Amino acid sequence: MMPMPYRLLTSLAVRLNGRIYIFDAGEGTQLGLKKTKLGVRGLGVVVVSHLHADHCLGIPGIMMLKSQIQDPEPLTILGPPGITRFIQQAHENLEFYLNFPITFVEWSPDADEVAYEDTEVRIIWHPLEHSRFCLGYRLEELDRPGKFKPHLAASLEIPKGSLWGKLQQGEQITLEDGREISPDQVLGEPRRGRHVAYVVDTKPSKGIYRLCEGADLAFVEGMFLPEHAEHAEAKGHLTVVDAARIAGRAGVRRAVLVHISPRYNDNELSLLAEAAKSRFDRAEIGEDFRVYRVPYPNDEESAGSKQRAAGSKQRAAGSKSNSQFVKWSNGYEGT
Numbered sequence: 001m002m003p004m005p006y007r008l009l010t011s012l013a014v015r016l017n018g019r020i021y022i023f024d025a026g027e028g029t030q031l032g033l034k035k036t037k038l039g040v041r042g043l044g045v046v047v048v049s050h051l052h053a054d055h056c057l058g059i060p061g062i063m064m065l066k067s068q069i070q071d072p073e074p075l076t077i078l079g080p081p082g083i084t085r086f087i088q089q090a091h092e093n094l095e096f097y098l099n100f101p102i103t104f105v106e107w108s109p110d111a112d113e114v115a116y117e118d119t120e121v122r123i124i125w126h127p128l129e130h131s132r133f134c135l136g137y138r139l140e141e142l143d144r145p146g147k148f149k150p151h152l153a154a155s156l157e158i159p160k161g162s163l164w165g166k167l168q169q170g171e172q173i174t175l176e177d178g179r180e181i182s183p184d185q186v187l188g189e190p191r192r193g194r195h196v197a198y199v200v201d202t203k204p205s206k207g208i209y210r211l212c213e214g215a216d217l218a219f220v221e222g223m224f225l226p227e228h229a230e231h232a233e234a235k236g237h238l239t240v241v242d243a244a245r246i247a248g249r250a251g252v253r254r255a256v257l258v259h260i261s262p263r264y265n266d267n268e269l270s271l272l273a274e275a276a277k278s279r280f281d282r283a284e285i286g287e288d289f290r291v292y293r294v295p296y297p298n299d300e301e302s303a304g305s306k307q308r309a310a311g312s313k314q315r316a317a318g319s320k321s322n323s324q325f326v327k328w329s330n331g332y333e334g335t
């Protein structure tokens, strides 16, 4: 698929507590990062579905952009077999300047389902069914501590103030009378974080259900109208009807259909939206640069992470020929 003047390639940026996770980067994604003012400060993870150009050709540009800031944080790149070679060869051939270490995490048949985890999220991967080996992903915000129950703290005669704060943050405390109080004595059940699925370039497959199950927000490929179902099948893609049906069955709270074929102009997007909604009324068609706020599972809070679909035409970034700061950490790391 090509970027078009009226529609950019599919890329998703998840922002959470100052950290940015990018899912796929086709040609020109770095312009989207500039236009949305997301930038690359905070970008620590790039996640790649597969090695088709519309999903990975923009990664070198993003690396160059990141190298223009001082002391950027390390980068982790998750992806299918071959992603390490693709990035390394691009770097070796183009000799662009890099000033941060990169860790590659390549999928393999015996890979753990959890591809990546940090202090905020875990990222799960699962193979899909496409004309090339392709992975879908699910980003899960880690569970949050349970709610603090003041009446329990009061009944245990814990003085208000800093001790309450420590318990709220999950720390064990010792009272003046020697009693030890653990957080679970005053906190409710841990609360599930928000889950976002990213599934593109696939035929209907079991993996989509696994990744989308109960997700708070799911970005799912809806490339074709149902009258082009044969084409979708032949190329290893979904129609909007397939995507909406699967999202509905998987219990997704909100589905955003992306990776729309350039054969449909903007006037035809309403046809895709209608077809999708006929199967699942919480499905909609994604828009370039749109921000989606993800509510917590029980709707108690709505602030927090934002999703942006970012992608755009590429502009060659300035670079110096100096790779001495590159620390390639080849092979397989992580779980």
Ligand SMILES: [Zn+2]
Residues within 6 Å of the ligand: 050, 052, 130, 201
């Ligand atoms: Zn593809």
Ligand SMILES: [Zn+2]
Residues within 6 Å of the ligand: 001, 052, 054, 055, 201, 259
């Ligand atoms: Zn594609």
